[in-house]
Amino acid sequence: MSLFYDRAKIYVKGGDGGAGAVAFRREKYVPEGGPSGGDGGRGGDVVFVGDEGMSTLVDFRYKRHYKGDRGEHGQSKNMTGKSADDIVLRVPVGTVVLDDDNGNVIADLTEHGQRVIVAAGGRGGRGNARFMSNTNKAPTLAENGEPGEERWLRLELKLLADVGLVGFPNVGKSTLISKVSAAKPKIADYHFTTLVPNLGVVELEDGLSFVMADIPGLIEGAHTGAGLGHEFLRHTERTRLILHVLDISGSEERDPLEDFRIIRKELRLYSPALAERPLLIAANKMDIPGAEENLQRLKDELEEGQEVFPISAATGEGLQALIYRIAQLLPDIPMPEIANYDEEHLVTKAEPEKRFEITKDNDHYLITGKEIEKHVRMTLFDHEESVYRFQNILKAMGVDDALRDAGIKEGDSVEIAGVTFEWE
Structure with missing residues (x-):
């Protein structure tokens, strides 16, 4: 099982079909008018649509039941009832939809605008005009609408965040993510049953927002699967911008420049594409003596154009500039390609169902x-x-x-x- 997912569980039900009508033509000079009951309308489907503008399933935490409207009943004069409108629910691109009963994958939404019916509405019942035959010229028979499909769904989002925080353990990633609220944006905590303590939505006052994830500490040898290795790296692949957090003070008896080299190497060994992802550096713990000299050493070593933000997550110093720079860069960074769900999960076993x-x-x-x-x-x-x-x-x-x-x-x-x- 993967290390962390944004998850939600919801109930969906397609609308029931409308009932067919029992009616007969009542016309002057037609003594025995034939049957004229129209069919019922179709119930509304519940439809998911992939939306690349969304990056979390948090909306489904607050509202968990979604029911389609029923179709209108049929009427006399062979008038078919109106079909109900579909309920369209937007979900982030990268959402996998599973049937909660059996764990089967119903859909894997990997593209913007991709539509999937997750609970079909029922068809309308037939009116009595449909049951006329040579042996029965005046049927009083009609059908109720078919019930809509209903099921509990599990939604899992593998697209973790717009910004992934990487860095060795104890460099201050958790403090940073919990403190971003001090720089005017506010952080909403989502609770994950995971090793990840924080996934925060950073909201700026002009309606802009982005999702920032504190990813478990990376260690040397991660690309070979050591420690959290691959779990960490696989999720970073779905991140648009990497924020590399360094303990610039060297307070953990480690050299921040050496830390920087190790993690860059790990990313490159695991995935050259990931190493090319846009990167900002947060030089944290600037409030500790010794930080200034290390910051200068780091700047001397970096390639030209590489941006460094001296911050102190503990005191809040420098956070505002960092957050606004991230918000400025994100719109121009394309979403990374999203890998499809593992094929093995898409196998559905056909087992003949007992009729009753x-x-x-x-x-x-x-x-x-x-x-x-x-x-x-x-x-x-x-x-x-x-x-x-x-x-x-x-x-x-x-x-x-x-x-x-x-x-x-x-x-x-x-x-x-x-x-x-x-x-x-």
């Missing part, structure tokens, strides 16, 4: 199963012909025989999808 199951409790029989429950919900039980058709469906599916085999007797009750019938 019967459980018995004394003289009460409960029948469950997707197909049979759908037929119950689509049957209009106040029309005799609809009930008769439903009985034929039960026979055709083998339900009658199965109940007899299970020992059902006259007067026993049978329950399907919350509707109870008496066995005759």
Whole structure:
């Protein structure tokens, strides 16, 4: 399992279809007008759309239930009910959608504008005009709308942040991320069940915002998978800008220039593309004696044009300039390519589903199963012909025989999808 993800769990349900109508033409000079009940409209789908302007699933923490509207019912004069509008939910590019029941991947949104239906609306029920036949010229039969699909989804976002903080342990990354709020922007903490204490949304007063992640300390040999190695590096690949935090004071008995070389080397060995990612350097702990000399040594060694920001995360010194520079650079940095979800997860095993199951409790029989429950919900039980058709469906599916085999007797009750019938 990957080390850290932004995650959310939500319930989605497509809208139910509208019911079909039972109606007959009532016209002058037409003594026996034919059936004219129209079909119901389709229920609204719940649709996800990839949006590269978003970088977190935090909205789904506050609202977790999404239901599509039902289609309108059919009307007389063969008028079909209006179909409901879809519910469109925007999710960050890089979101993987999994079925919470079985863990199967439903979608991997890797492109801006990519659309995926995650819960389809039900089709509209047929009106009685559809049931006319040579043997039945005036059917009083119609259908309820089909129920919309419903499911719990797990959303996982692998695109971690706009800005990834890299650096050795204890250089002050966590302090920096928690202090950015002192420089006018404010930080919202998201809680991850991970080794990452902080992922913050830095908001500036003019409506600009970006996501900053404090990534676990990188150690020498990370590119070979040592320590957190690959987990760290794999996530940095989805970062647009790297902020390299150095303990410029050398307070941990390490040389900041040596730290800088090691981490640059690790990034290059793991991924040349990553080493080319835009980089800013935050020279932290400027409030500690010895920092000034090391800062000068660092500047002397760096290539021309490499930007260094002397800061003190502890006192807040220099943070505002750093944050505003990041906000200025981000719009011009393209999103890195997002790798697709591992193919192995996309395998779905086709297992033939039982059409129905019967459980018995004394003289009460409960029948469950997707197909049979759908037929119950689509049957209009106040029309005799609809009930008769439903009985034929039960026979055709083998339900009658199965109940007899299970020992059902006259007067026993049978329950399907919350509707109870008496066995005759």
